Amino acid sequence: MSRNARFGWVFGLVLSVFTITGHAGRAEAAPLKIGYSDWPGWVAWQVAIDKGWLKEAGVDAEFQWFDYSASMDAFSAGKIDADLVTNGDALVMGGGGTKSVMIMLTDYSNGNDMIVGKPGIKSLKDLKGKKVGIEIGLVEHLLLLDGLKKEGMSESDVTLVNTTTNSTPQVLASGDVSAIGAWQPNSGMAMKLVPGAKPIYTSAQEPGLIYDVLVVNPTSLAAHRAEWVKLMKVWNKVVAYINDPKTQPDALKIMSARVGLTAAQYKPLLKGTKLLSLEDGKKTFVKADGFSSLYGSSYIADDFNVKNAVYKVKQPVDSYIDPSLTDEALK
Structure with a gap:
């Protein structure tokens, strides 16, 4: 990690x-x-x-x-x-x-580490069957798995798109994924690039x-x-x-x-x-x-x-x- x-x-x-x-x-x-x-x-x-x-x-x-x-x-x-x-x-x-x-x-x-959903994605449950841009093997990957587990879901419920953390804002803005995983300042940049995007799970929820x-x-x-x-x-x-x-x-x-x-x-x-x-x-x-x-x-x-x-x-x-x-x- x-x-x-x-x-x-x-x-x-x-x-x-x-x-x-x-x-x-x-x-x-x-x-x-x-x-x-x-x-x-x-x-x-x-x-x-x-x-x-x-x-x-x-x-x-x-x-x-x-x-x-x-x-x-x-x-x-x-x-x-x-x-x-x-x-x-x-x-x-x-x-x-x-x-x-x-x-x-x-x-x-x-809270600095977060899963950010595009407009319309209000919770992790909304990601079922959708793509998530995340750098596989890094800490945001673990954060996502932790959140999915709490919702009774697993990694198989989403499609992971391996994405370097620094490029997650652009990937979310492209519309190719429904959410991204990133830490600040990348997560904040993603929300600026995509008006209406918001955190749907953060490290504050799993101290x-x-x-x-x-x-x-x-x-x-x-x-x-x-x-x-x-x-x-x-x-x-x-x-x-x-x-x-x-x-x-x-x-x-x-x-x-x-x-x-x-x-x-x-x-x-x-x-x-x-x-x-x-x-x-x-x-x-x-x-x-x-x-x-x-x-x-x-x-x-x-x-x-x-x-x-x-x-x-x-x-x-x-x-x-x-x-x-x-x-x-x-x-």
């Missing part, structure tokens, strides 16, 4: 000596290198960067900006110590040979379907655990600053500037993302089935990935999750 890239990853042709020994390209005195990209729960870190909170906390960290799939390529090639990805994508990288550990959650998608997490190279985690815990403590300050009505305007200004939007344009995207404090994240680290648990959500993602041939062998999900750092950061 991938937010922005499909099967397999681009690996570097030559890895440094530090990478080969498991140091993810990190020299002994070098800062922690973290990849981040254009998703509100990850752009949120820009607040800490611009405010100087990382340095205040004694954290030597360097956040590197990437297109999403490029950040995973960099992590897989050992060029960065950590990356911000979906829980499903952590498993996809693992299926491709790059192991990681999810040490904290930043958020879950709370925890898409968790966003910080994943770390296992060797970096073992060698620099105390530094990672310090960095995690800064996250609570970020969440509080963004959620506080008094400081949110400044946070929106910082976040929107990072991605070239105005604060007014960015605010709806923030609303579609449920930021999770460390206390909130701790609740999801309990082992359980279902989407309220990071474990349960990841089990579902793993099943989906194998069924859709994203990778062949089921992953040992529990080994990808370490709740102990959140416990430590909360002390």
Whole structure:
């Protein structure tokens, strides 16, 4: 399950000596290198960067900006110590040979991922026997299946048209499909192109379907655990600053500037993302089935990935999750 890239990853042709020994390209005195990209729960870190909170906390960290799939390529090639990805994508990288550990959650998608129906399509039931443009094997595919199941339907009740997420607005406008699956800003663009189009199912209706997490190279985690815990403590300050009505305007200004939007344009995207404090994240680290648990959500993602041939062998999900750092950061 991938937010922005499909099967397999681009690996570097030559890895440094530090990478080969498991140091993810990190020299002994070098800062922690973290990849981040254009998703509100990850752009949120820009607040800490611009405010100087990382340095205040004694954290030597360097956040590197990437297109999403490029950040995973960099992590897989050992060029960065950590990356911000979906829980499903952590498993996809693992299926491709790059192991990681999810040490904290930043958020879950709370409406930014959606199935958008053309005018006249009022619910998922209206899609029976119709075409849906969706990128097969990506998270919107899983979102659609979840919604259909709730309506007593299955994938066989619709015809999937494999469509790259970036082209879903144009495909909906063409009239060739009755609905599309996309995340913001593509979903919003689709509704602008097709007046009367509207969301008929969103990630807000299944909290925890898409968790966003910080994943770390296992060797970096073992060698620099105390530094990672310090960095995690800064996250609570970020969440509080963004959620506080008094400081949110400044946070929106910082976040929107990072991605070239105005604060007014960015605010709806923030609303579609449920930021999770460390206390909130701790609740999801309990082992359980279902989407309220990071474990349960990841089990579902793993099943989906194998069924859709994203990778062949089921992953040992529990080994990808370490709740102990959140416990430590909360002390």
